[in-house]
Amino acid sequence: MRIATWNVNSIKAHFEQVTSWVKDEKPDVLCLQELKCEDHNFPTAAFEELGYTCAVHGQKTYNGVALLARGKIEDVQRGLPGDASDEQARFISGTVFGASRPVTVAALYLPNGNPAPGPKYDYKLGWMERLVAHAQQLLKSEDAFVLAGDYNVIPAAVDAKHPQNWLSDALFLPQTRAAYQTLVNLGLTESFRALHPQEQGAYSFWDYQAGAWPKNNGIRIDHLLLSPQAADMLMAAEIHRDARGHEKPSDHVPVMIELQ
DNA sequence: ATGACATATGAGATATGA
Numbered sequence: 001m002r003i004a005t006w007n008v009n010s011i012k013a014h015f016e017q018v019t020s021w022v023k024d025e026k027p028d029v030l031c032l033q034e035l036k037c038e039d040h041n042f043p044t045a046a047f048e049e050l051g052y053t054c055a056v057h058g059q060k061t062y063n064g065v066a067l068l069a070r071g072k073i074e075d076v077q078r079g080l081p082g083d084a085s086d087e088q089a090r091f092i093s094g095t096v097f098g099a100s101r102p103v104t105v106a107a108l109y110l111p112n113g114n115p116a117p118g119p120k121y122d123y124k125l126g127w128m129e130r131l132v133a134h135a136q137q138l139l140k141s142e143d144a145f146v147l148a149g150d151y152n153v154i155p156a157a158v159d160a161k162h163p164q165n166w167l168s169d170a171l172f173l174p175q176t177r178a179a180y181q182t183l184v185n186l187g188l189t190e191s192f193r194a195l196h197p198q199e200q201g202a203y204s205f206w207d208y209q210a211g212a213w214p215k216n217n218g219i220r221i222d223h224l225l226l227s228p229q230a231a232d233m234l235m236a237a238e239i240h241r242d243a244r245g246h247e248k249p250s251d252h253v254p255v256m257i258e259l260q
Numbered sequence: 261a262t263g264a265c266a267t268a269t270g271a272g273a274t275a276t277g278a
Contacts, residue, residue: 009277010267034277036268061268062276112278152278171278207278208265219278251266251278 001098005031005148007252031107031148035064059089065107069096082130108149113170128179144229153180159220189231191224191257233260
């Protein structure tokens with residue numbers, strides 16, 4: 001079972017590139033972030049024609065996440081538990097069915113948090129605390145699960161071309177990295193780094209500005225975190241950096257893993 | 261030090277992103 005995550009920076013603006021990639025790669029499960037559209041404007045019919053079931057948690061202009069799967073999706077949950085007043089569409093989860101066992105997959109779009117300090121950074125840290133609490137709940141079941149998405153977290157200096165430029169940024173502040181490490185320390189496995197411990201220059205985001213892409217001035221912020229039961233099934237993890245080379249691309253590229 | 265670039269909204273300029 002192959003599971004991919006991709007911050008598409010508007011599904012409307014990048015529809016052709018997303019569907020083209022899906023036709024080529026045929027992931028079994030696809031987590032999308034930054035749809036920037038409401039549910040009724042998501043191209044559900046087009047993805048259904050490609051063989052996917054769609055679970056969408058959209059929002060006008062900002063945010064918006066979706067979970068797509070080749071088979072059925074059960075127990076869909078929209079929104080990250082822990083704050084009923086949070087109206088930002090940044091989390092959707094559901095259970096999909098692989099050859100061997102069910103897997104719960106969450107598509108998440110963790111808040112950017114800039115400028116830090118400030119209310120946006122407070123929101124980011126609060127969101128991360130809620131994600132830790134939710135992961136703790138999921139771990140109790142001992143089921144396989146995958147938390148996939150745009151974490152807006154640079155885990156370590158190796159995950160940025162110029163880490164010194166990010167020291168005071170919400171994506172790389174010590175408090176951000178500590179919160180992310182708290183999540184991982186629950187017993188989760190970060191797929192890409194687990195399989196490529198030494199690899200440098202592997203990024204998933206390049207700013208549109210200042211020629212970041214041709215200089216490979218990127219950061220690795222899109223991650224798939226695995227429960228112990230899912231980690232046991234991990235066979236591959238790859239960043240599809242070629243997607244950044246098209247005309248008018250998203251600023252993120254897909255990251256895809258293979259389980260069992 | 262600043263802006264550079266992209267998207268959505270809505271019809272100009274602003275908010276957001278990372």
